[in-house]
Amino acid sequence: MAHSLYFIGGGNMVTAIIAAVRRKADQYPVDHIYVEEISQARIDALKADYGVEATTPESAPDADIVLIGVRPQDDVAGVAASVAKRFDPARTTVVSIVAGYTIDKLEDSLGKDFRLVRIIPNTLTTVDYGYSGAALNAKASKEDVDDFLNTFGKVLYVEERLIDVITGFYPPNIVYHFIDAYVDAGVLAGLPRDIARAIALDTLIGGTEFLKQRDVLPQVLLNINNSPGGVGITQAYTLNKTGFAAAIQSAVLAAVERTTALGANAK
Ligand SMILES: NC(=O)C1=CN([C@@H]2O[C@H](COP(=O)(O)OP(=O)(O)OC[C@H]3O[C@@H](n4cnc5c(N)ncnc54)[C@H](OP(=O)(O)O)[C@@H]3O)[C@@H](O)[C@H]2O)C=CC1
Ligand SMILES: O=C(O)[C@@H]1CCC=N1
Structure with missing residues (x-):
């Protein structure tokens, strides 16, 4: 079954993930890759290079996964609150790649109904070596994200306290x-x-x-x-x-x- 992905923030890390998803189309087919991104130049490049569909903060298409890919210095709480308003927790799993931003803090804005997975990926997404650390909230299970995460490297499910450590280890x-x-x-x-x-x-x-x-x-x-x-x-x-x-x-x-x-x- 083909998947539908929604990215908020279309910067360097999200671009590396999308490149890997496209590369692994055989094992992880996707119908739609939506990207909500402030910079017109970035969205134009993502459309040209990877055939993504541009969206706005009002868009709410059907999505298996919504990935929060903005920086910790951006309005992460605003983005999470907006996700909670637009997407259905019964349908959508939320993934955050925001460095240092804890599950507790995300749930302050997102609520506790969503399956939420905090990951720390790295840009080695297309060479099958990079490790992502992943921590699950109380609602989420590995099955919610495993196929997606495996498109961009290996996955280590760890206690959340180790996510900051893996981030600072800073591969590569x-x-x-x-x-x-x-x-x-x-x-x-x-x-x-x-x-x-x-x-x-x-x-x-x-x-x-x-x-x-x-x-x-x-x-x-x-x-x-x-x-x-x-x-x-x-x-x-x-x-x-x-x-x-x-x-x-x-x-x-x-x-x-x-x-x-x-x-x-x-x-
Ligand atoms: N780069 C890496 O190696 C890794 C990064 N991460 C995490 O990934 C996240 C992104 O990092 P990175 O890709 O390097 O950063 P980038 O600056 O390349 O990308 C962030 C993008 O998000 C856009 N943006 C900001 N606010 C919003 C918003 N509200 N809605 C839509 N788009 C928005 C920015 O636009 P504008 O610039 O115009 O503000 C920018 O294009 C961070 O949280 C970082 O901690 C995690 C692991 C590794
Ligand atoms: O340099 C940064 O802030 C981001 C977070 C982890 C990797 N890159």
């Missing part, structure tokens, strides 16, 4: 930062940028694949690679001295705190 940004620094390191040491990029990308994929194949933590493989008094252990010592691990850990902790603060301060 840390990896992008690492690749950026690694490629620059190669260039600094004398490699042409295209060669540094090729080695960095394949090594990241290869290293990850090998860790999965061996089912071990990196320390086991580092012990094989680092010979006594050699190159690898010298590199490890330098990374330790420069606070490499602490830098990553501090960044994740700060991002978790920022997520919670954004949600707490949101309307």
Whole structure:
């Protein structure tokens, strides 16, 4: 049976989700993708690229899923209250991707009748690797959203308190930062940028694949690679001295705190 999706906010994250839904049309057919979006330029691009139908804050078409995709700095409460007026809780499941914005807070405006699922997706939606964290309200069950969520990656159903943590873990940004620094390191040491990029990308994929194949933590493989008094252990010592691990850990902790603060301060 084909589905009908309604997105409020048609920005970067929603665009990445819609791209994935279209890509998985065989496993998750959709009749309609409606998008309610302030920016005319964004809606024009979504229509041209993905055949979405533009709607207004008065629209109330039949929808299996309404996804709230505005920012925590936008009028999230106003959007949720408007959803409650327009859609039928017996028919429609509401999904929110708003960082930091809790189920309790959403229910203050939406009411408690809707099946509501708070998720944290990421933009790795079309490569089948990205993980979404998902937390259900009292009315919702996995079956309400599982097929939809699986169109844009893997799904981890977790306690709601872990949603902010997954948000601050912030896939895939840390990896992008690492690749950026690694490629620059190669260039600094004398490699042409295209060669540094090729080695960095394949090594990241290869290293990850090998860790999965061996089912071990990196320390086991580092012990094989680092010979006594050699190159690898010298590199490890330098990374330790420069606070490499602490830098990553501090960044994740700060991002978790920022997520919670954004949600707490949101309307
Ligand atoms: N980007 C990411 O990697 C991730 C984002 N998220 C969450 O997704 C949400 C969107 O983020 P992102 O896509 O990056 O942000 P964007 O700024 O790209 O998209 C938000 C869009 O919503 C529009 N908008 C604002 N208010 C309304 C409204 N009342 N009705 C309709 N449209 C509206 C904005 O228009 P205008 O700009 O004109 O105001 C903008 O086009 C956020 O809550 C974020 O926390 C979650 C996980 C990952
Ligand atoms: O940067 C942001 O605020 C959003 C929230 C999580 C991912 N992107």
